[in-house]
Amino acid sequence: MKKIFLIFGVITMLVSIRPVLGLNMSSSNSMTSTTVSQTEASAEDSFVDEAFNGIKQFYQYTGFANATGGNLIMILIGIIFIYLGIKFDYEPLLLIPIGTGIMIGNIPFVPGFQTGIYESGSVLNYLYFGVVKGIYPPLIFLGIGAMTDFSSLIANPKLMLLGAAAQIGVFATFLGALYLGFNLPEAGAIGIIGGADGPTAIFLSSKLANGINILPDGTTVKNLIGPIAIAAYSYMALVPVIQPPIMKLLTSKRERLIRMKPPRAVSQKEKMIFPIAGLLLTTFISPSALPLLGMLFFGNLLKESGRTERLADTARTKMIDIVTILLGVTVGASTQANVFITKDSLMIFGLGAISFVIATMGGLLFAKFMNLFLKGEEKLNPLIGAAGVSAVPDSARVVHAEGIKADPNNYLLMHAMAPNVSGVIGSAVAAGIILSFLG
Amino acid sequence: MKKIFLIFGVITMLVSIRPVLGLNMSSSNSMTSTTVSQTEASAEDSFVDEAFNGIKQFYQYTGFANATGGNLIMILIGIIFIYLGIKFDYEPLLLIPIGTGIMIGNIPFVPGFQTGIYESGSVLNYLYFGVVKGIYPPLIFLGIGAMTDFSSLIANPKLMLLGAAAQIGVFATFLGALYLGFNLPEAGAIGIIGGADGPTAIFLSSKLANGINILPDGTTVKNLIGPIAIAAYSYMALVPVIQPPIMKLLTSKRERLIRMKPPRAVSQKEKMIFPIAGLLLTTFISPSALPLLGMLFFGNLLKESGRTERLADTARTKMIDIVTILLGVTVGASTQANVFITKDSLMIFGLGAISFVIATMGGLLFAKFMNLFLKGEEKLNPLIGAAGVSAVPDSARVVHAEGIKADPNNYLLMHAMAPNVSGVIGSAVAAGIILSFLG
Amino acid sequence: MKKIFLIFGVITMLVSIRPVLGLNMSSSNSMTSTTVSQTEASAEDSFVDEAFNGIKQFYQYTGFANATGGNLIMILIGIIFIYLGIKFDYEPLLLIPIGTGIMIGNIPFVPGFQTGIYESGSVLNYLYFGVVKGIYPPLIFLGIGAMTDFSSLIANPKLMLLGAAAQIGVFATFLGALYLGFNLPEAGAIGIIGGADGPTAIFLSSKLANGINILPDGTTVKNLIGPIAIAAYSYMALVPVIQPPIMKLLTSKRERLIRMKPPRAVSQKEKMIFPIAGLLLTTFISPSALPLLGMLFFGNLLKESGRTERLADTARTKMIDIVTILLGVTVGASTQANVFITKDSLMIFGLGAISFVIATMGGLLFAKFMNLFLKGEEKLNPLIGAAGVSAVPDSARVVHAEGIKADPNNYLLMHAMAPNVSGVIGSAVAAGIILSFLG
Amino acid sequence: MMFTKLYIDQLDEGYVILITGLTIVFFALLLLAAFFKFALPVMLYIYKIITKGRDKKIKDIPIETDKRFTGEVAAAISTAIHLYLKEQHDSENAVLTIKQARKMYSPWSSKIYGTHQSLK
Amino acid sequence: MMFTKLYIDQLDEGYVILITGLTIVFFALLLLAAFFKFALPVMLYIYKIITKGRDKKIKDIPIETDKRFTGEVAAAISTAIHLYLKEQHDSENAVLTIKQARKMYSPWSSKIYGTHQSLK
Amino acid sequence: MMFTKLYIDQLDEGYVILITGLTIVFFALLLLAAFFKFALPVMLYIYKIITKGRDKKIKDIPIETDKRFTGEVAAAISTAIHLYLKEQHDSENAVLTIKQARKMYSPWSSKIYGTHQSLK
Numbered sequence A, B, C: 001m002k003k004i005f006l007i008f009g010v011i012t013m014l015v016s017i018r019p020v021l022g023l024n025m026s027s028s029n030s031m032t033s034t035t036v037s038q039t040e041a042s043a044e045d046s047f048v049d050e051a052f053n054g055i056k057q058f059y060q061y062t063g064f065a066n067a068t069g070g071n072l073i074m075i076l077i078g079i080i081f082i083y084l085g086i087k088f089d090y091e092p093l094l095l096i097p098i099g100t101g102i103m104i105g106n107i108p109f110v111p112g113f114q115t116g117i118y119e120s121g122s123v124l125n126y127l128y129f130g131v132v133k134g135i136y137p138p139l140i141f142l143g144i145g146a147m148t149d150f151s152s153l154i155a156n157p158k159l160m161l162l163g164a165a166a167q168i169g170v171f172a173t174f175l176g177a178l179y180l181g182f183n184l185p186e187a188g189a190i191g192i193i194g195g196a197d198g199p200t201a202i203f204l205s206s207k208l209a210n211g212i213n214i215l216p217d218g219t220t221v222k223n224l225i226g227p228i229a230i231a232a233y234s235y236m237a238l239v240p241v242i243q244p245p246i247m248k249l250l251t252s253k254r255e256r257l258i259r260m261k262p263p264r265a266v267s268q269k270e271k272m273i274f275p276i277a278g279l280l281l282t283t284f285i286s287p288s289a290l291p292l293l294g295m296l297f298f299g300n301l302l303k304e305s306g307r308t309e310r311l312a313d314t315a316r317t318k319m320i321d322i323v324t325i326l327l328g329v330t331v332g333a334s335t336q337a338n339v340f341i342t343k344d345s346l347m348i349f350g351l352g353a354i355s356f357v358i359a360t361m362g363g364l365l366f367a368k369f370m371n372l373f374l375k376g377e378e379k380l381n382p383l384i385g386a387a388g389v390s391a392v393p394d395s396a397r398v399v400h401a402e403g404i405k406a407d408p409n410n411y412l413l414m415h416a417m418a419p420n421v422s423g424v425i426g427s428a429v430a431a432g433i434i435l436s437f438l439g
Numbered sequence D, E, F: 001m002m003f004t005k006l007y008i009d010q011l012d013e014g015y016v017i018l019i020t021g022l023t024i025v026f027f028a029l030l031l032l033a034a035f036f037k038f039a040l041p042v043m044l045y046i047y048k049i050i051t052k053g054r055d056k057k058i059k060d061i062p063i064e065t066d067k068r069f070t071g072e073v074a075a076a077i078s079t080a081i082h083l084y085l086k087e088q089h090d091s092e093n094a095v096l097t098i099k100q101a102r103k104m105y106s107p108w109s110s111k112i113y114g115t116h117q118s119l120k
């Protein structure tokens, strides 16, 4: 205990050397005494009382004093996200940042100190800007373009239609959301969960359901970016759980055994032309998807040009990493309990689950439909239709695993990649269409 | 076809389970019916008609409906840029991003959906911010500083004068632009094309010809950032085509054969002092060039200090890559046909070509002028004067190739690097001067 | 000399081809003649006079015309920073960027040309935004978390108290600043220098002493970000000079000889739980420290999860490098002489020195205090208390060196790391507390 | 005097913050220490008890092949060959990257390192 | 009821968007598929026909030396030596970089890894 | 005419800027050249004279061990073992990183490369 006194002795000594420095107080002379009465009142209190009051006052600022049940539930959800990411390797590159973000966003705080993500001027709010304005998703697409090999698509263009068919999930969910009472733009943003594409979902919801736009009838749309993003990412992580039962239900054993002929080799020239032609054709049809599709194909051109490997490498490593970190943690933090735990969020989660089911069915059934017109070794294994939902590459992997179960030598992976990546293009096109109609 | 019905059956089933969930519509009760009359009118139409109308309506949003001849011409130019970059390796790290940007910027769209680069709130507009405010160029200069070896300059300081002489291209083009009727700040920004330095051109035009500044006579300057940047980058890529004829015209065979003595070795201490001294001397003379020269020499100090290799490495790889990607694609996208295809752009391209010719001549003739005062092995091979235009390192490479043509054993590359890099400093200083006079 | 005429001949020829192009002046017809009288006056002057006047006018823009003694002193300080960084390897990753920044910030310029860091619209001002808004520090903490191994802390949790004890430096300096006449928020920001943590100091001063906030009595707080940051970084670099004498003064030879038992091994599970538990416990207590502590533990989770190595790697290399470059150069540039050279800055430097002394003493004495309750091989070597000031890892290194001096086989480094990293957490918690009371 | 009162008042609040702050910092780190000293071992022990069987996930399911080579695996092999070529392409890319790295960056005014190569 | 009308109205528009949207998505990907199936092969064939001779550019021109070593190549050799030394410097840099990477980042509060090295 | 006057006026100022600008650019680079030609050698010479003894800093102090192995160095050894294990962990991390790099990025819609691994 004597050491404590020693410490205080030192401090006292040090702070009392002030007069030695010969400083006058001129710099603070301008202060006016607005708190006199308060001072006089508190002058009576003993010093220990004061300190105790200080701690009591500080306690009001702590999370212990301000925590709500919602905060604790969300923190638990955040921990579960992290657990799933670490333990089961379910998309850890996003579940771990998002899970941590959920925790960060639900640390209870007293408003007004620029702490929370929704408080203007806070650091989290500045970083969240890239989500609210839809800036992060195109940058992620740039990186995805720079790492994606579209060969399987070029080799077998007709498989692109499977990626289109799965978009029924988007539009059916949109309709479902309307049924549940959401207005048109909100329903459009919710529908895109069926696209099974995180960045696309964030991009569209930041444009349609951002809590800023005003509808013709004068009401403001709700801010649903958080629930939509979380729902999209959650279900994508759960693709290995959602898809297999549907696949078994809708295909016969004989269909699951269909072998497809290996894709042809694709020349570098074709790979170079793909991003240019893809950019022009898809954005001419759906110009509102320009930020997403423009960046996706730009990234792919950087990869395939053979001259800009250095830029492609940066786009698909450090650049996408930085954006992923910032996107993940801020999307997570946007789930602050008081704005996130609502009936809307619950409905969105329900709709999201249905949308994945419909999208999977759409892809599968359309593959069977195409088989009506194809013959011999041209026939498709309908399982690969399920990969049209995107959720790259997990759903292609699921297709592969299901194919292996039916016939251990039937390697469907390369075939499933084609609908898988065309599902990404398809849902970006769909996002552009919805934006054109409702934006 | 029956499968389609099956799909719709599933959807119907799924969306009709809504009442089961026992949801009321309270959340949408607040809506007022402002579109009743429209509804009643449309109720008569059959559903197929509606869908057909929907597609017709959507067609109005597509690029096919909104494309202008200008868009198509610009898209073609973008494809040519990409082709030149890939096929001839002309500066692919910028021609490919810019070419893709030109395509992205000329996808036709309906205004008002936050799609175009000039629409406030669009993603491209946010990324374009770094161009408009001149933020990207200093960051590129940071990376360039971190990758440039100034040894050849330190070993032979008098070669710096060649980099100064080539700046006559800047001032002559400035004068030419005035003759063609541009006002002073616009002419200053156009003149900098003669500096053969992309980042410097963007920096200066973002300060002088940005479509924001207001002149003393009340008129607003034009936004010439796009044409100036495209002109600067185009001619720099064409340096191997532009310079050789001028070099042959202005030098005699005897001059082209001159051998220069090899540069002396440079100590690490000198290399460390160079960026510090360079920063102080050049920015004291031309303080407005501080963002460019400060960052250039800062990057070089990071490289040469021997203690900050880690920062220098990031500056010259990932950081400059990210900025290059964003700069290239947004500068390209700023060429939206309706603002780009003007007589001004044509004149700027004409002036740009002349400026490269004058700059090359200026460097060459000044080298011959210096030879009047030098003797013996001190004499310069006048060819290296042409490298003073910067366009690093293509023009040094051209000098080398021309030297080899005259004498296969005359290696001019190292000698040409000195005027080459001093041309970068020279045009940044010139940009600062113009900014001080006209900013 | 004739060559010069040749050059001018060429220019004249080129600029006079204008009429050939058949351009009319319509584009400039709209100009009004507001400067006629000036024109007529100047028409009399000869051309040489004009050019001479131009140079004289330009001289007014140069650094030579505008340099103040303060600028020159600061530039000298910048050079000294660089020299210390290069020559003595004192934290070169920050001293070199800051030193260069000091030079850049003190190049004299004429206001109004968007050159200086405090001029709205200048490039430096845009980059400085991340400092003013406290955005850079959390990103640096993200990287620090991704590179820090907290094993030693987990193995021996009680050593965390040493990191708490050293925070007396923060609060004592706060008190000292109040004595010297600073008002409460300013004093809080100055106090954090005692935390020996650059990013924390910048974060807190950007919130409390930013030149923007208005006090209850109507006065605006001073902008002390620059002096506080420079003081914090300077003294941290000088830790090897400041700490040893205090350590010798406060410990006996017998104490310095104490051997501590090696820390136990720590399992990966514990390492994974540490960032989650740390995040929750510390931010529940001090929610205002959320941006710092949230990011610190987020980075650490990325590192320890085993699934996100790719993101952790980016966070601790390229991302932190980019932020360090921008932070260093702008903090340096914020020392523009006219705002930096004040009595306040001097007092802050004085307080900073004292705060490091007190913090070191606090840690040391608390270690001796803890020894009163520990026995046998549990006893601490009090030297490691000095590492509680953070200044990671220099102060741990100093402890190690002092331990070696007393007994060449006493390796204290691993033991000193525990208080060292807990000092980082401690001062972030302290920053949050101060922010809650005074923000 | 007014001013002195305010000034003393500030100092007073300063002392309160000093004591309060130090107390809280100590408390925070004490809590963290206690958690790792006492709570965590208990938690880890409980976790060990409740998780006996390890969950399987799709990626862990081994892809079993039947070992016998038949004509039917043609597709698989061609896929493998495709992958193999792809792999080569990957390593080519790696080599390209190294070359690129040597060549450094170029956007006008920057391919300086590149110039050294033409002499080799 | 007013509300129901609006509500049904919304649903109506929803169905229109559903059909329209799906049609357009199909059309878009069909167009892309058709391009690669039919248009591209024709284009590549035409391109092949029109480009017979390959263009030469400055970088492809081989730097021919006359093979005989004469006193006149002194400059060239010294340049080469300079480049060689430069090269060494480059590899030194590489080593430095690796060392730096081990040493990790340091800006105050961060050179943690560095501390392990002093014991080696 | 008013306009012509202004126009000529602009050109006039243009010529002034041309001459002024060129002069200043030359002056700037001349100054830099002169500094490196004349001032710097003198400065370096003076620096050499005034700095004879090199300063020692904490990191340069060699960590001397007494070479004889005694029971007392147990702590040191266990620390070393700890560091060694740490080191192994580091190399493990390196291997992990390489694997991760192969696996590429994944945030939904992006683990494409990863799919090739399951066939190996």
Ligand code: NA
Binding pocket: A194, A195, A196, A197, A388, A389, A390, A391, A423, A424, A425, A426, A427, A428
């Ligand atoms: Na999709």
Ligand code: NA
Binding pocket: B194, B195, B196, B197, B388, B389, B390, B391, B423, B424, B425, B426, B427, B428
């Ligand atoms: Na130049």
Ligand code: NA
Binding pocket: C194, C195, C196, C197, C388, C389, C390, C391, C423, C424, C425, C426, C427, C428
């Ligand atoms: Na600290």
